[in-house]
Amino acid sequence: MEEVDHLAQERSRAEFDVEAMKVVWAGSKHALDVADRMARVVASDPVFRKDNRTMLGRKELFKNTLRKAAHAWKRINELRLTEEEASMLRFFVDEPSYVDLHWGMFVPAIKGQGTDEQQQKWIPLVYKLQIIGCYAQTELGHGSNVQGLETTATFDPKTDEFVIHSPTLTSSKWWPGGLGKVSTHAVVYARLITEGKDYGIHGFIVQLRSLDDHSPLPGITIGDIGTKFGNGAYNTMDNGVLRFDHVRIPRDQMLMRVSQVTREGKFVQSDVPRQLLYGTMVYVRQTIVSDASKALSRAVCIAVRYSAIRRQFGSQDGGPETQVLDYKTQQSRLFPLLASAYAFRFVGEWLKWLYTDVTQRLQANDFSTLPEAHACTAGLKSVTTSATADAIEECRKLCGGHGYLCSSGLPELFAVYVPACTYEGDNVVLLLQVARFLMKTVSQLASGKQPVGTTAYFSKIQHLTQCKCDVTRADDWLNPSTIVEAFEARAVRLAVNCAQNISKASNPEDGFYELSADLLEAATAHCQLIIVSKFIEKVQQDIQGHGVREQLQILCNIYALFLLHKHLGDFLSTGCVTPKQGALANEQLRKLYSQLRPNAIALVDAFNYTDHYLGSVLGRYDGNVYPTLYEEAWKDPLNESVVPDGYHEYIRPLLKQKLKLSRL
Amino acid sequence: MEEVDHLAQERSRAEFDVEAMKVVWAGSKHALDVADRMARVVASDPVFRKDNRTMLGRKELFKNTLRKAAHAWKRINELRLTEEEASMLRFFVDEPSYVDLHWGMFVPAIKGQGTDEQQQKWIPLVYKLQIIGCYAQTELGHGSNVQGLETTATFDPKTDEFVIHSPTLTSSKWWPGGLGKVSTHAVVYARLITEGKDYGIHGFIVQLRSLDDHSPLPGITIGDIGTKFGNGAYNTMDNGVLRFDHVRIPRDQMLMRVSQVTREGKFVQSDVPRQLLYGTMVYVRQTIVSDASKALSRAVCIAVRYSAIRRQFGSQDGGPETQVLDYKTQQSRLFPLLASAYAFRFVGEWLKWLYTDVTQRLQANDFSTLPEAHACTAGLKSVTTSATADAIEECRKLCGGHGYLCSSGLPELFAVYVPACTYEGDNVVLLLQVARFLMKTVSQLASGKQPVGTTAYFSKIQHLTQCKCDVTRADDWLNPSTIVEAFEARAVRLAVNCAQNISKASNPEDGFYELSADLLEAATAHCQLIIVSKFIEKVQQDIQGHGVREQLQILCNIYALFLLHKHLGDFLSTGCVTPKQGALANEQLRKLYSQLRPNAIALVDAFNYTDHYLGSVLGRYDGNVYPTLYEEAWKDPLNESVVPDGYHEYIRPLLKQKLKLSRL
Numbered sequence A, B: 001m002e003e004v005d006h007l008a009q010e011r012s013r014a015e016f017d018v019e020a021m022k023v024v025w026a027g028s029k030h031a032l033d034v035a036d037r038m039a040r041v042v043a044s045d046p047v048f049r050k051d052n053r054t055m056l057g058r059k060e061l062f063k064n065t066l067r068k069a070a071h072a073w074k075r076i077n078e079l080r081l082t083e084e085e086a087s088m089l090r091f092f093v094d095e096p097s098y099v100d101l102h103w104g105m106f107v108p109a110i111k112g113q114g115t116d117e118q119q120q121k122w123i124p125l126v127y128k129l130q131i132i133g134c135y136a137q138t139e140l141g142h143g144s145n146v147q148g149l150e151t152t153a154t155f156d157p158k159t160d161e162f163v164i165h166s167p168t169l170t171s172s173k174w175w176p177g178g179l180g181k182v183s184t185h186a187v188v189y190a191r192l193i194t195e196g197k198d199y200g201i202h203g204f205i206v207q208l209r210s211l212d213d214h215s216p217l218p219g220i221t222i223g224d225i226g227t228k229f230g231n232g233a234y235n236t237m238d239n240g241v242l243r244f245d246h247v248r249i250p251r252d253q254m255l256m257r258v259s260q261v262t263r264e265g266k267f268v269q270s271d272v273p274r275q276l277l278y279g280t281m282v283y284v285r286q287t288i289v290s291d292a293s294k295a296l297s298r299a300v301c302i303a304v305r306y307s308a309i310r311r312q313f314g315s316q317d318g319g320p321e322t323q324v325l326d327y328k329t330q331q332s333r334l335f336p337l338l339a340s341a342y343a344f345r346f347v348g349e350w351l352k353w354l355y356t357d358v359t360q361r362l363q364a365n366d367f368s369t370l371p372e373a374h375a376c377t378a379g380l381k382s383v384t385t386s387a388t389a390d391a392i393e394e395c396r397k398l399c400g401g402h403g404y405l406c407s408s409g410l411p412e413l414f415a416v417y418v419p420a421c422t423y424e425g426d427n428v429v430l431l432l433q434v435a436r437f438l439m440k441t442v443s444q445l446a447s448g449k450q451p452v453g454t455t456a457y458f459s460k461i462q463h464l465t466q467c468k469c470d471v472t473r474a475d476d477w478l479n480p481s482t483i484v485e486a487f488e489a490r491a492v493r494l495a496v497n498c499a500q501n502i503s504k505a506s507n508p509e510d511g512f513y514e515l516s517a518d519l520l521e522a523a524t525a526h527c528q529l530i531i532v533s534k535f536i537e538k539v540q541q542d543i544q545g546h547g548v549r550e551q552l553q554i555l556c557n558i559y560a561l562f563l564l565h566k567h568l569g570d571f572l573s574t575g576c577v578t579p580k581q582g583a584l585a586n587e588q589l590r591k592l593y594s595q596l597r598p599n600a601i602a603l604v605d606a607f608n609y610t611d612h613y614l615g616s617v618l619g620r621y622d623g624n625v626y627p628t629l630y631e632e633a634w635k636d637p638l639n640e641s642v643v644p645d646g647y648h649e650y651i652r653p654l655l656k657q658k659l660k661l662s663r664l
């Protein structure tokens, strides 16, 4: 195929140093270097090929994933990769598999909830992959409501064992990734019952399969729960079903860091505070926010590049048609998503810092920031994943008909991404938790309790419920403090409105329930404020490279003003912004789109994604879209023969029959 | 399996006559009867089974579709079905196939664009399926911009033939359904060139494959364009690629109703007005709107039923937990979608009337309403399909984790539905056409031209740009004229704002381009007004059955107030509604949700969908969700063996290797 860069002209228009932006995006020179090396290791290895993924049947697909996972492990050991490098390599393999749950959930569960001895026993096995583990919490009947799980772990003092049992159909474990076909072990969450009393949900390490022949141990039934959304996509994962028929495990396989059962069957709390467990949750959700920026940037990269290649209408005097990227509607749909990708990247970076901060405080027995950190990560998980899921589909639509082909990469990206809105906490359930925290914050203001961290702005409540935005010209909206104040005022006023309406109800619980749809909006406003603020703070940091800060500034303003326009009803109804000011924001937004336009391609190049990772004909670096689309088509199994299988049975007889139709 | 109706109690709470509502939904007693009979014919026939669809590989899947299509044709003839019945039967087969394009595009193209003689020649062949046809317009390089198509049809007076040719790679036909593997013929759109002059795009009937052995005729290359979004879904369709190498067809295979080429090669216009062609477009788009209500109602039916079965949290004293349908957040997400399904149903019904009206006028040479009807159908196609696509995915999320399983039916419904936002006109391109029409309407007001049909409200422009909503209590929002006026005022003001801003630009074209994002919003407001108005008109008609009108009234109000809340920024910024009134609308909305709640299950039962058609474990009529989910899981190919294929090669070696990891 020809070696022409069809986007070269676009690239030459960039007004900033793309290499410097790559460093900003990656987080550091070192991170960029690691990512770049690992991406190449994966891209150059034929075992990691993924372009055929959407055409494989379930069994083939799954076997191929096993092959990739084993090969990745081999390469990780051969190349003696560090943990950071290994996790990057796995990231670029870009295929959900049991490995994710092993490293991402099984290990943290043991580290977070296991005692020191338990860790000493299990962690070496886990790190050497001598056992493979998954995280078995959700059941057929209960996901969001973890306290409602039905699996039981009953202590039998006679044998010093727990008896793990699935008493009902709905108590079947259902969904755990890696469970269905691969895991040898699981952390199983079950109701602890001892001395006839139910002590609620605790974690237990349970061996599921024989280490000799992989068959399920006696009393254990395991299977895969079936096909999921999309071709390829999450079907590489063996989400599983699991039933226990009185399965016995030794007492020391209960994860005993915070609570224990003694030899006699006494339930005791250790002196390690329960809150410590929340640290893990903050950690996991922070990685989800970071993954949101990756998925979103990938979709945006595809849509931006293709929009520069795709031309439609507007040819003058036989010249080329207009690049669809030049249409203002395309820009107004696409550029806010590009800005969101950067916004989520930086809030993710900040969350990483928050996690470190919380961890250090916990070690010093300081729990003061924990509820706020917990609400904040729950909310950011919810807002970023919902926005990303919608954005991937919007990027697909932005590619017109061709976006509907699997070779565009977008259908699979969507299908594999959307469950992030559901797992690790349903997004609506999480936002309600944020709302609850906000209501508490408001109610505690009266008693003089100072709000901390991301809710600190509530201490300015007097000012924020009164203030009026002072924008008089479109470019007044470029002032960061104007933006922050408008977002703070909106968030405070929505929260206060809810609090006031709740207080009218006969009791706060009923009021909360009745107003919960409004509370979602208040919680969203709070989370969006956090993202906007962190983006602004990022831009104010020391940033290297010609033109880089200027571009980030534009993206930051687009993100904020796009949100303002989208949620204009909030801003207007709480009275902090006038209709005229809303119109000026919109006017400024149009100018910002024009400023962004020449830099659009370079801004997605800065993600530094290989064509392998992107996995999209439309998003190719060189823009050579049409010949590649054409070539890809012929690989479909249906094209193995010109006359399709079934012609003789089902087409020819129709064409050859001699019908007399009365209705003609 | 047990024969218990788990939703019986819900059903007993309904406050209206469900059978009467079924008639309203179907359109008439007759329509209900036909639909009911055809649905049963399909559901009871094992050939039409579809529960295995998402597990089949592409070739198997496709062959199975051929089988179903042939079987459907057989049944249609055996049962001597009328056209109405036959099309209903095909609808319930519920699987995209070449048949859709044959009846839905090939036939209308010949009927609409062919001369009487052409129709006499081709229609009998087509109706007897002695040839199978598709609609080959879109090319690799051009979809939206039909005038930019590159395929040529050059007249050769020496042989009295057209030479059909694909001069470039991008001129390859790309996307036509039924083309890849099945169609023997196509209506091909190509640039007509005669006497050295390019006369733009015209349609030609071209035979593609031999009627003896189905192989492509000389000079013709055909294939399938590859896998599309989702498992099963649209992959049952052979969307195809087609290239011509100087393929000759007789002159009389140009569709010559409005333009002709004479024996000598002269291009002449017939005296049939070109506008006649638009009639077909109105027709096709009207069916798309009607399909939107079907897809949406199907998703909503699944989500509503499952939300009544699913319980999570809120158990008191060991009693059952709360049905998630009782959570206000669930209601505020789901009930507006239920209301939208009804709204789209009724606007679709009205569009059918509009089509008849336009057709009659055309026959009487009255073209006056055509531009308005054209804009109206384009806009409604865009607004209803976009909303439906989003709604299906929202319904999936409303089902939590289980919605992600193919057995929920929702992933496939989404994947098969979303291209409706792109085909038959990209939704954004269509809205821009509506916007153009609105701007014209506004500018013509000055010259005294009376706006007609759905734009008639523009004649009240003076009043509508000034008026203030007079709501002072929440239930004032139940007044239909209050609602209509608010929506009219919003639509007029947004349009007038755009017109004013455009007039500030150096020329109207630049202004239109610059403001096109705002114009989309104005066009959307106009279309939403139409839907709201038609719903209100429907409710005011003579409606039979106990409590039926009351339910429709509630749904209508929910639809309108939900839109008002969602687009509050529009209403507030144009000043027709105050923040206080906006809050009252929201309060009223909450009350309406509570009124709807006891009727929710009955309102989805009124769609009268069989379990076969729904194709969803979560949406089962009897609500017996959990045992069925559990059973379905075991059918996955991965469960054919307990130890997965690949264990010996890729899992066992990992578990058995003796690693010494330096990093431990």
Ligand SMILES: Cc1cc2nc3c(=O)[nH]c(=O)nc-3n(C[C@H](O)[C@H](O)[C@H](O)COP(=O)(O)OP(=O)(O)OC[C@H]3O[C@@H](n4cnc5c(N)ncnc54)[C@H](O)[C@@H]3O)c2cc1C
Residues within 6 Å of the ligand: A101, A135, A136, A137, A138, A141, A142, A143, A144, A145, A174, A175, A176, A177, A234, A239, A419, A422, A423, A424, A425, A426, A428, A429, A432, B310, B312, B313, B324, B327, B328, B329, B330, B397, B398, B399, B400, B401, B402, B404
């Ligand atoms: C791809 C995927 C991978 C997964 N991997 C794992 C895994 O490895 N291990 C594991 O243990 N689990 C896993 N899960 C399960 C996942 O954690 C749950 O699906 C998730 O927690 C949501 O719970 P649910 O399915 O019960 O949703 P539900 O709670 O049933 O949600 C249904 C609806 O009810 C609403 N709702 C529920 N409660 C409330 C409330 N109190 N107020 C208002 N609305 C409410 C929700 O918003 C939603 O709209 C996975 C799921 C998926 C999809």
Ligand SMILES: Cc1cc2nc3c(=O)[nH]c(=O)nc-3n(C[C@H](O)[C@H](O)[C@H](O)COP(=O)(O)OP(=O)(O)OC[C@H]3O[C@@H](n4cnc5c(N)ncnc54)[C@H](O)[C@@H]3O)c2cc1C
Residues within 6 Å of the ligand: A310, A312, A313, A324, A327, A328, A329, A330, A397, A398, A399, A400, A401, A402, A404, B101, B135, B136, B137, B138, B141, B142, B143, B144, B145, B174, B175, B176, B177, B234, B239, B419, B422, B423, B424, B425, B426, B428, B429, B432
């Ligand atoms: C499932 C499926 C089935 C199909 N079946 C058939 C068939 O049977 N026969 C057939 O001939 N075709 C068929 N098509 C093709 C379909 O008609 C086209 O895909 C559709 O018309 C959209 O055109 P496009 O793909 O060129 O989109 P593009 O025009 O390339 O759209 C890309 C982007 O550019 C934007 N854009 C384009 N023009 C403008 C503008 N002027 N102003 C602002 N923005 C603009 C769009 O909004 C979109 O965001 C099918 C397509 C699909 C997906």
